[in-house]
Amino acid sequence: xxLRIAILGTRGVPNYYGGxxxxxxxxxxxxVKRGHSVxxxxxxxxxxxxxxxxxxxxxxxxxxxxxxxxxxxxxxxxNCLLDARKQKFDAVLLMGYTSSSIWxxxxxxxxxxxxxxxxxxxxxxxxxxxxxKFLKYAEKxxxxxxxxxxxxxxxxxxxxxxxxxxxxxxxPYGADLFSEEEREQVDNTLALKEDYFLLMARMExxxxxxxxxxxxxxxxxxRNFKVLGDTSNRFGKYITQKFKNDERIEFKGSxxxxxxxxxLQNNSYLYFHGHSVGGTNPxxxxxxxxxxxxxxxxxxxxxSVLNSDAFYFSNAKEVRNLVETVQRKELEQTMVSNNxxxxxxxxxxxxxxxxxxxxxxxxxxxxxxxxxx
Numbered sequence: 001x002x003l004r005i006a007i008l009g010t011r012g013v014p015n016y017y018g019g020x021x022x023x024x025x026x027x028x029x030x031x032v033k034r035g036h037s038v039x040x041x042x043x044x045x046x047x048x049x050x051x052x053x054x055x056x057x058x059x060x061x062x063x064x065x066x067x068x069x070x071x072x073x074x075x076x077x078x079n080c081l082l083d084a085r086k087q088k089f090d091a092v093l094l095m096g097y098t099s100s101s102i103w104x105x106x107x108x109x110x111x112x113x114x115x116x117x118x119x120x121x122x123x124x125x126x127x128x129x130x131x132x133k134f135l136k137y138a139e140k141x142x143x144x145x146x147x148x149x150x151x152x153x154x155x156x157x158x159x160x161x162x163x164x165x166x167x168x169x170x171x172p173y174g175a176d177l178f179s180e181e182e183r184e185q186v187d188n189t190l191a192l193k194e195d196y197f198l199l200m201a202r203m204e205x206x207x208x209x210x211x212x213x214x215x216x217x218x219x220x221x222x223r224n225f226k227v228l229g230d231t232s233n234r235f236g237k238y239i240t241q242k243f244k245n246d247e248r249i250e251f252k253g254s255x256x257x258x259x260x261x262x263x264l265q266n267n268s269y270l271y272f273h274g275h276s277v278g279g280t281n282p283x284x285x286x287x288x289x290x291x292x293x294x295x296x297x298x299x300x301x302x303x304s305v306l307n308s309d310a311f312y313f314s315n316a317k318e319v320r321n322l323v324e325t326v327q328r329k330e331l332e333q334t335m336v337s338n339n340x341x342x343x344x345x346x347x348x349x350x351x352x353x354x355x356x357x358x359x360x361x362x363x364x365x366x367x368x369x370x371x372x373x
Contacts, residue, residue: 001361004037006087006111008080009095011063012042013053019282020095020116023173023352027093028056030353031360039087041080059083073099084108091360097142098135104145112364115146117160117168118279140164148363150356153279155300169359172305174349175285177340178266197221197323198268198292200228200261200283201275203236208274208297210239215319217246223269223323228261230254265290270311270326272319273302280305285347288339293332295322305342309335 007024015021028038032055040056042048043063051058061079065072077100084092091112094100098118107113117139127135143149143160149168151157157170197216201207209227216225231240231251243249255261265271271292275281276299284305287294296302298312311326313319326332345351 001365002035002037003090003360003364004039004088005031005360006039006041006084006089006092007095008041008084008092009077009097009100009116010040012046012048012058013040013056014048016047019173020118022282024095026174026349027353027356029054030349031357032056034353034357036357039089041084043076074102078103078106081106081108084111091364093356093360094142094146097138099138101138101141101145104141107145112148112360113146114148114150114360114363115142116150116152117142117156118152148359150359151279153301154304156279169355171352171355171359172280172347173282173285174347174352175282175289175343176349177343178262178290196223196268197225197270197272198228198264199225199272199274200265200287201273203229203231203233203239205235206275206277208276209235210242211313211316212272212274212319213239213243213246213249215313215316215321216249216323217243218316219320219323221248221323223248225249226264226268227251228253228255228264262286262290265292268292269328270295270322273297273310275302277301280347285343288347289343291336291340293326293328293336294339295319295326306339309338309342 007028010020010024011017013021013025013028015025024040028040031038038056039059042058042060044060045063045066046060048058061076061083063072063076065076081100081103085106085108089108089111091114092108094113094115096118097115143164143166149160149166151160151168151170152172154170157168160166160168199209199212201209203209213225225248227249230236230253240251265287271287271294273284273287273294273296275284276297278301284302294306295311295313296306298314311322313322
């Protein structure tokens with residue numbers, strides 16, 4: 001069965017932004033290769049201006065976020081939905097619900113509506129209590145107005161089942177295996193084999209950056225610590241100021257060259273993943289695929305992906321202990337190999353695209369649009 005499928009809720013493809021754009025790029029192209037007609041909605045400000053990308057139709061909709069700030073996302077999503085109502089898509093895949101679910105009554109009436117439920121956005125500490133309250137409401141609306149649901153984490157699947165009595169489909173993100181081209185070090189002055197610790201994240205409190213760097217700062221390690229991420233926001237400025245006197249800590253800013261990032265991950269002595277909110281985090285999968293040895297914040301999201309194949313920390317004292325004691329011996333190499341096996345057989349893009357295709361077809365065939373309980 002070949003379907004007309006639309007993907008909404010992102011700034012568009014190809015990916016210039018982040019997680020949902022990343023997976024939309026893979027899924028849209030993969031569905032086209034499987035014979036489906038796929039349309040992705042792009043912001044009019046997206047750098048890619050063509051109407052077709054690798055067989056995916058691109059529809060550009062006006063996005064006033066650059067003029068009015070975050071509130072512009074709601075207008076952009078409304079513009080995309082109003083256009084989608086005219087297109088007679090068999091299925092509409094909504095990536096997230098933050099700024100779209102308030103328009104639930106306007107979802108295309110004759111399309112199967114499938115929402116990827118994102119990562120419990122209301123838990124993020126960067127949001128004020130009033131915004132967190134709104135995000136809980138938006139989540140409730142997404143459940144109400146969608147026909148079917150996707151969770152990118154088993155933890156989120158369990159949460160949705162308990163709170164809303166819905167059986168969402170678990171489909172995680174994916175990652176590409178580390179290529180031979182990437183294995184060649186990009187710059188020996190930047191990536192000396194296993195001679196530094198590494199962290200890559202948005203500068204937000206819930207990513208435990210302060211905890212990680214405080215633990216390292218208190219350690220006796222002779223290694224450097226490279227931090228990848230834009231430090232221009234308020235929290236980023238606070239972090240750089242707090243640790244400015246530790247010459248071992250290097251704030252490298254954002255690096256958008258994927259090959260360079262993956263080489264840095266591959267060559268690190270230990271890769272710290274501090275994310276504590278959200279589903280299957282793309283940067284964690286990239287680190288696993290890049291054959292990094294991983295130390296992760298001790299929470300259900302990370303443990304559901306890594307299981308026993310990582311070191312875990314909950315506070316700065318435990319970070320310091322890891323920095324000073326972790327070895328690179330047979331046990332650690334087994335952890336790396338096990339994570340690589342997960343990428344090959346569990347978080348493989350082709351398998352994930354197959355799961356999206358099968359689920360979309362299954363949902364569309366259930367024409368009475370009742371929830372899968």
